[in-house]
Amino acid sequence: MNMSKYLVVGSLLVLAGCVTSTVDxxxxxxxxxxxxxxxxxxxxxxxxxxxxxxxDFIACVAKHIHARDDTITVIPELDFMNNLYPWFEPRTAPLRPIDIERLMQVEPVRDKLIDMKTEYMVWIDGSTIRTEGAGSMTCGIGPGGAGCFGFGTWGNDANYEAIIWDFTDRQEVARMSTTVTGQSYMPAVVIPIPIIAPVQGTACDGLGDQLLKYFSIKY
Amino acid sequence: MSVSMTFARGWRHPLHLCVLTLGCALLAGCGANEVVVKGYFPQPVLDKLPITLGVYYDPEFRNHEFFDQASNRGESDWIVRTGAAQTQMYDILLGGMFEKVIMLNELPREDRVAAVGEAGADVILVPHVDELQYSIPRHTKINVFEIWIRYRYQLYAPDGELLADWTMTSYGKTPTAFMQTAEGAVNLAAVVALRDAGANFALNFTSVPEVKQWMEAREPRLEDEP
Structure with missing residues (x-):
């Protein structure tokens, strides 16, 4: 039983590509x-x-924080946007902390924000992109079976910046960022074996940990 | 009789059933992809404008759809029906923006002033889809749709006089392609575009010069009323 556990963990380690992460x-x-x-x-x-x-990345960071400190209530992004529609849509969202003042002048918005007890607003800006790729793979199917042969590799870059606004003081209080690069591989001898670099997951953990350090008294 | 019995019994063979299922699946691939847009549209959080608004959705707006014809045999046609969803979105949005909303069954015209006047509307809004552009998965390779809509709004006085005529654009993109079918992805993009249209309308309605002018001209009259 223990042996099979080690095998599963070992396989997962082998199947994960390499990532390099920087946080600031x-x-x-x-x-x-x-x-x-x-x-x-x-x-x-x-x-x-x-x-x-x-x-998905925003949901991942929120889950990361709440999972490690359940005393922190993180309002799900879509719930917040729905509760304050149309003020937090991509084209209408406040871009500077001072814009909160404008929002607070709208009575129903102020009431909703007070109801939700929002103390901090974290804006995450960034994305994960696929960079260079190389290699080739051929797959075929015949009467005797099917299979692939070849090798493929590609890179992923994740760049995210989190800006924390204090809702009460209407000011920016912290700025955090994470940069993760990773290389994934897919060798194929009959069966393709993907070795995926968990770039976005690492960025989520990195940024989540930084935000935890700021918000949580446990960290 | 014996022939039909043999035929009926023959299709019970698992291999025949597989062939039939595969055939149906292949034929299904030739049909048009149809999406009836459905989504959740939240109530807007706004200070309501002290206006009784009449709204008229013309049949083209209510039943709006767009059709994309396949360019080759390996692709499918697309029919995306947005009419019901956009009507639902505007119903919710306008209900949250104005003090009172009255649905009208006809456009205001001079010979029908009494009917509109009886309904009690201060102004009548008529939205139209002016233009719609999109990119579908075969253009983008992944299940990410993009939809761009230009709405045209006409605001009439109860006597049928055109007070304002302006356009506003909206944009929606599938927020996440992960675990999405092509139909799910286009639905999400359309819902995002409709939300954006609502946000743009809600926050910019009073900034349209003609609307602003009409509201300013109306304010002294409201103050005079007991």
Whole structure:
């Protein structure tokens, strides 16, 4: 039983490609007290024309934070956007902390934000892209069976920046970023074996850990 | 009788059933992909405008759809029906934007002023889909759709006079292609485009010069009313 566990873990390690991760942070204002029953919302920036921050990535970071410190309430992105429609859509979302003031002048918006007890708003901007690829693979099917032969490799780059706004003070309090690069491989001798570099997952963990350090009293 | 019995019994063979299923699957691939757009459209969080708005959706708007014909034999046609979803979105949006909304069955015209007047609308809004552009998976290779819509809005006085005529654009892209069918991806892109159209309309309606002018001219009259 133990042997099979080791085999599974070993196989997973072998099948994961290599990744290199860099994290960076600038904190302008440390939190003065624990969050208590106040909430945090993590939102993706989607106003650029050439890329959009993936909703899956935002959900991953939120899950990462809540899983490691369940005292932190993270409002799901879509719930927040629906509750405050149309103020947080890609074309209408505030771009600067000072824009919160404009929002607070709309009474129903102010009431909703007070109801949700939003203390911090985290804006994540970035994306994961596929970079260079090489190799070739041929697959065939015949009366005797099917199979592939060849080798393929490609790279992935993830670049994300998180900006934390303090909702009460209407100011930017910290800025964190993560850059992850990875190379994935797919050798095929009859069966293709994907060795995928978990680039986006590593970026999610990296940024999640940085945000935890800021928000959680446990870290 | 014996021939039909043999035929009926013959199709019970598992291999024949497999051939039949495969045949049906291949034939299904030749049909058009049809998507009836469905989604959740939230109630807007806004200070309601003190206006009783009449709304008229023409049949083309209510039943709006776009059709993309396959360019070769390996591809399928696409029919995307957006009419019901866009009507639902505007119903929710306008209901949250204006103090009162009245659905009209006909356009305001001078000879029907009484009917519209009886309904009590201050102004009548008539939205149209002016233009729609899209990219479908065969253009983008992955299940990511992009939809761009230009809406045209006409605002009429109850006597049928055209007060304002303007356009606004909206854009939607499949937010995530992961685990999405092509139909699911186009539905998501259309829902995002409709949400964007609603957001653009809601936050910019009062900034349209003619609308602004009409509202400013109306304010003193409202103040005079007891």
């Amino acid at each position: 942070e600038m904190v302008f204002e440390e939190p003065t007290e624990a969050l208590g029953d106040a909430t945090v919302v993590i939102l993706g920036r989607r106003h650029a024309s050439d890329y959009e921050t993936e909703p």
